[in-house]
Amino acid sequence: MPFVDTITKSYLKQKFSDYYSRNEVYTPERFETREWAFVSVDSIPEFIMHRHIAFQSEIELRGYLIKNTPLHAYFSSAYYEKPDAEKMDDKMWKGADLIFDIDADHLPKGGLEEAKKQIVRLYDLLESDFGIEDMMLVFSGGRGYHIHVHDEEFLALGSAERREIVDYVSLNGVSYDNLMLQSTQYSRVSGCIAKILENAIKRDMLTEIFRIKKKTAENLKDIFARNREKIYSGDFRTLPRTVRKSMEMVFEKCVDAVRIHVDPPVTADVKRLIRLPGSLHGKTSLRVTPLARDEIEEFEPFRDAVVFGDEQVRVRVLSNVKFKLKGEVFRLRAGRHELPEYAAVFLICRNRALYGW
Numbered sequence: 001m002p003f004v005d006t007i008t009k010s011y012l013k014q015k016f017s018d019y020y021s022r023n024e025v026y027t028p029e030r031f032e033t034r035e036w037a038f039v040s041v042d043s044i045p046e047f048i049m050h051r052h053i054a055f056q057s058e059i060e061l062r063g064y065l066i067k068n069t070p071l072h073a074y075f076s077s078a079y080y081e082k083p084d085a086e087k088m089d090d091k092m093w094k095g096a097d098l099i100f101d102i103d104a105d106h107l108p109k110g111g112l113e114e115a116k117k118q119i120v121r122l123y124d125l126l127e128s129d130f131g132i133e134d135m136m137l138v139f140s141g142g143r144g145y146h147i148h149v150h151d152e153e154f155l156a157l158g159s160a161e162r163r164e165i166v167d168y169v170s171l172n173g174v175s176y177d178n179l180m181l182q183s184t185q186y187s188r189v190s191g192c193i194a195k196i197l198e199n200a201i202k203r204d205m206l207t208e209i210f211r212i213k214k215k216t217a218e219n220l221k222d223i224f225a226r227n228r229e230k231i232y233s234g235d236f237r238t239l240p241r242t243v244r245k246s247m248e249m250v251f252e253k254c255v256d257a258v259r260i261h262v263d264p265p266v267t268a269d270v271k272r273l274i275r276l277p278g279s280l281h282g283k284t285s286l287r288v289t290p291l292a293r294d295e296i297e298e299f300e301p302f303r304d305a306v307v308f309g310d311e312q313v314r315v316r317v318l319s320n321v322k323f324k325l326k327g328e329v330f331r332l333r334a335g336r337h338e339l340p341e342y343a344a345v346f347l348i349c350r351n352r353a354l355y356g357w
Helices: 006-022 058-068 111-129 159-170 184-202 206-210 214-232 241-258 264-268 341-349
Strands: 036-040 049-053 070-076 078-080 093-096 098-103 135-139 144-149 273-275 289-291 312-317 321-325 328-332 335-340 353-355
Touching: 006 058, 006 070, 006 341, 006 353, 036 058, 049 070, 058 070, 070 078, 098 111, 098 159, 098 264, 111 135, 111 144, 111 159, 111 184, 144 273, 159 264, 184 206, 184 214, 184 241, 206 214, 206 241, 214 241, 312 341, 321 341, 328 335, 335 341, 341 353
Parallel strands: none
Antiparallel strands: 036 049, 036 070, 070 273, 078 093, 098 144, 135 144, 135 289, 312 335, 312 353, 321 328
């Protein structure tokens, strides 16, 4: 990580402090039972976390944020009897929110836009398959999205039970031989297979997609017409055995298509520290943004999570860089530049610029 001078740290601290003095952050339920942790601006270029902190009031938290100006702010998913105890065993665990994290860098493809699609699918699945009502969607401020589940019935779950939920949403361990199990988990896959089959029939491409002979294709088309509802419900017993290998291939493709790529350690951890919604992400300066379900599809992180203004700021860009913020594309060579405040702070947080000339 590049050297960060004192002037740059002071500027960054002032900007973050100004933000916290003007804006409220999210205050989680059972506020006083949470452990809090922070990384200060002064620790740059190191990442030194100060934890085992507890607050008794929202005013106390806000005062801390304004005075100490953390670069990163976290609170525990867990509830404790003694949240400020320095030894984990002394904290006396009482339960924990169920947390999901989808990180763009862990996805096979698609980046941040795909992460948004997956978090929407996860939200809808948790609502439909688990009946969860009390949950919060959050843009992490960096490269992903979080879901916080607050429903009472999930708070006491241990790591093993939480891993089972991960396996369910990630389709871990599913097999073609179990496809006809009447479960909501398999219905996600069977619905995908049925759509591929129906589209192949409509486009007259059964022989190409399923790699079968024309006579088998005609037979398959007839069977589908007579058993469409059964096939969509996951009952594939009417299909000829000659298409099994092709169906297994399509099954694997569908599993990959509908699998939701959550980060397993985050969900399984019953003592997880998670970013505070409403705080700033110290590596981007973007707001850790809570979102309603009907807001997320129109949400653009590099437009809607930008919090700083347009005032011109002098910076020294350390290396050639290209990025897009608030709809504007910046292409900068290393050297001196005057940039809008939001772009300057972003580059400083990304370790791509220093403040002033």
